[in-house]
Amino acid sequence: MEIRRTPVLLSWICLLLAVFLIPGHCFYLPGVAPADFQKKDPLQVKVNKLTSTKTQLPYSYYSLPFCRPDTIVDSAENLGEVLRGDRIENSPYVFEMREPKMCQIVCKLTPNEKDAKDLKEKIEDEYHVNMILDNLPLVVPIKRLDQDSPTFYQHGYQIGVKSPHSEGKDEKYYIHNHLSFLVRYHKDEQMDVARIVGFEVKPFSVKHEADGKWNGDKTRLSTCDPHARQTVMSNDNPLEVEANKDIIFTYDVDFVESDVKWASRWDTYLLMADDQIHWFSIVNSLMIVLFLSGMVAMIMLRTLYRDISKYNQLETQEEAQEETGWKLVHGDVFRPPTNSDLLCVYVGTGVQFFGMLLVTMMFAVLGFLSPSNRGGLMTAMLLLWVFMGLFAGYSSARLYKMFKGAEWKQIALKTAFLFPAVVFVIFFVLNALIWGEKSSGAVPFTTMFALVFLWFGISVPLVFVGSYLGFKKPAVEDPVKTNKIPRQIPEQAWYMNPIFSMLIGGILPFGAVFIELFFILTSIWLNQFYYIFGFLFLVFIILIVTCAEITIVLCYFQLCSEDYLWWWRSYLTSGSSALYLFLYATFYFFTKLEITKLVSGALYFGYMLIAAYSFFVLTGTIGFYACFWFTRLIYSSVKID
Structure with a gap:
């Protein structure tokens, strides 16, 4: 089937x-329907960006002196591909289905001083060439030292290698000018057609020598004779990159029948991570949730139940005048906080983020955002963010009206601009740095205009529509009346200090996700696919529960200490997990990455700052709504005159 x-x-x-x-x-x-190829059907290899984990700056394939086709044609790109720096173009590498070729000459180039310098710099920075055949990325198979372990696949091949024994002026750089391709295909038993299920390469550096005069692709090479293939494979005579020295590019292609079916062809690329680590992540997170759930259950079922019963009985006794604990602050607990407008804006933005992530992960789990759809995940997240502006405006306006606010247009304007403006400024500065490096990762003007249009043309109007609908609704009624004169807050114990409790509150939500965070950072900064969306969805649910429960626990302790300023603290308690996320990102930078350039470091920390800021808004909103529900629940359960 x-x-x-x-x-x-x-x-x-x-x-x-x-x-x-x-x-x-x-x-x-x-997904995309499989392509059926008959024998001798042409196969067009496409080239993508040049990537390096050392610089994080992608470049166009044709920015270096490589062989070019007669006409370079750009493939259609979606918004996500452009933002990722993908530049997919055709190449001079054209195969015929199930027709092996050996020692095929692509072209001969003579790099000038600038071209040779560019090649050496890219080899120094360990840049990889990325190619695509039938929507499958090119990989280099690497055997592990442990023979029982599965083969590791590296995305793309290195442009060249640096001589390990060369230093200073004697540094030697060798270019990989011969590519030995292997195309795996699955043959249909009923029809004489095949589907491509694998695209591999082994790169070599060979100092080719022409056997006679140069005659284009018909030249006979003494170093690349089809009958003496071992000469090429040995790499005994590598080609050093030098200015004004010829580089002859050649390739082999072989076709091997495979038992892998087309629907499973991506398994080879994706099943490189150990699922046991992900299961460990889930178990670790579940233990945190169970611990917190036990504390919440104890508070709700034992302590709170006893408190409510006690308070309701005291109403008929003289002891009612000697109230203590959380009931004592019932006249102040729903007093609007300072900077209530800003709180409304951040809560609305958090709802926008929550909706975007929830829908995105549901689509990803269902398979609509698989890695085979390049840029699909980022495009979906951007579009969903824009359309979730409706819920952002609605949420912020509802909370604003509960705080007795009257200017709904003002709160809508702040919701529509505060968070996106901060992100856009950071993104614009980073894009300027990338543009200064002449990288293909720089977002073009037309794409920047499209992003601004999505923001101003769709998101902003939807925020205003949501705010209008939210403000039209009746204001949320508080379960208890608020006193006109604020009650004085008694001196608190050291462990109830706001900063201390907020820092403690952020540890557990971060602890629930930090193992999965490692895989996410690896996929982003080490050019690997992230595909285990089922695990990610589970971790997201665990994150929601953890944020809610830790905020409820700390909010209860705060109210029992007769401190009624819970609005902002509930937001910052779970939101402080973003601080730990950024600290972990810093640790990851210094322990896992080899970035040395200033622009690349600024790029990393700039984007991780945006990620941490977004995480703060998301987790803070989850904690706020959990505490909001909790306080309304407990104060509506007691009898208050």
């Missing part, structure tokens, strides 16, 4: 499998 024939049914099956059994292994839905 083919997946594409039953997308809806199989989507639900894969959702159940992804969440409960084997997260991340079912995502080929409904």
